[in-house]
């Protein structure tokens with residue numbers, strides 16, 4: 001393993017086909033492998049392939065009609081799921097790529113000097129360039145019990161997808177997002193209740209904890225600590241949600257907002273200030289976002305038709321050409 005560096009040439013967020021090919025292209029252009037780091041949320045690379053492809057699947061090279069002529073270092077022909085994973089494994093090994101697993105990136109900030117700080121948990125990495133390759137399949141964490149279809153349109157996993165005003169709402173969670181949802185929903189004139197399964201709030205920053213406590217002391221939010229939802233039910237003839245808590249308590253709400261961690265790729269990009277269009281994030285022909293030195297790769301920039309593995313490989317190659325022209329001192 002390489003020693004930790006204080007400044008990387010490139011931090012890549014997500015180690016799927018797009019992220020891995022980006023790192024390979026960088027090393028191929030003469031950027032030292034120790035100056036490139038991949039941060040991957042799950043415990044292994046290519047989480048989407050592992051999770052969503054059936055084991056017996058034929059991985060096709062022209063998936064969804066993307067009949068791609070390969071232009072970069074990586075290219076797959078028709079193969080099995082395992083062969084595809086082995087192929088990516090071999091590039092990680094041969095190019096001595098540094099991949100940090102269980103590093104889910106939550107924050108990316110641009111410094112005044114143009115460099116970026118990329119943070120996963122309590123660890124941050126400073127870099128000249130950043131490539132975001134998190135795919136499109138991320139999702140917020142969901143509860144373990146089912147949400148009946150009759151009320152699914154009343155249940156949300158973020159506060160931005162629908163504006164809710166003057167309703168009786170329940171926020172479920174115990175972290176910063178949960179507190180922020182409660183503050184926002186109260187500001188929109190809603191009657192807010194807050195359910196957290198632990199007896200004590202411990203996962204919030206001081207500011208969010210204080211604001212939540214203030215709301216509770218002013219009667220603006222009903223705090224229900226130590227409450228665990230057992231099941232949801234749709235009320236007959238209304239769109240109200242009947243919430244059954246463990247221990248027998250039952251309450252009714254118009255909406256539930258879950259803040260159980262995780263986020264959609266779209267919200268992740270919006271959160272770091274990337275401009276979104278109907279087709280996805282706004283990028284140049286070389287996949288650079290509106291923020292100089294920050295590139296968006298793979299399925300995220302494949303548009304509504306969806307992407308493919310070879311397309312992700314090719315786009316990494318194109319982006320690397322631009323990165324060498326504009327930002328890094330490529331030796332080859």
Ligand SMILES: Cc1cc2nc3c(=O)[nH]c(=O)nc-3n(C[C@H](O)[C@H](O)[C@H](O)COP(=O)(O)OP(=O)(O)OC[C@H]3O[C@@H](n4cnc5c(N)ncnc54)[C@H](O)[C@@H]3O)c2cc1C
Pocket residue numbers: 013014015016017018019039040041042044045046047048049052053058059060061062063103104105106133134135136137138297298299300306307308309310312
């Ligand atoms: C069921 C199915 C079948 C498919 N079949 C084919 C096929 O036969 N042939 C083909 O070419 N294509 C196929 N595709 C499409 C192909 O899988 C995608 O185009 C390709 O995986 C896109 O690569 P990516 O790197 O952009 O995203 P992904 O493969 O989704 O990789 C993204 C990586 O980023 C990680 N990540 C997410 N969020 C974070 C974060 N915050 N911090 C750090 N890491 C993060 C994820 O864990 C994941 O490992 C299929 C897709 C599906 C869903």
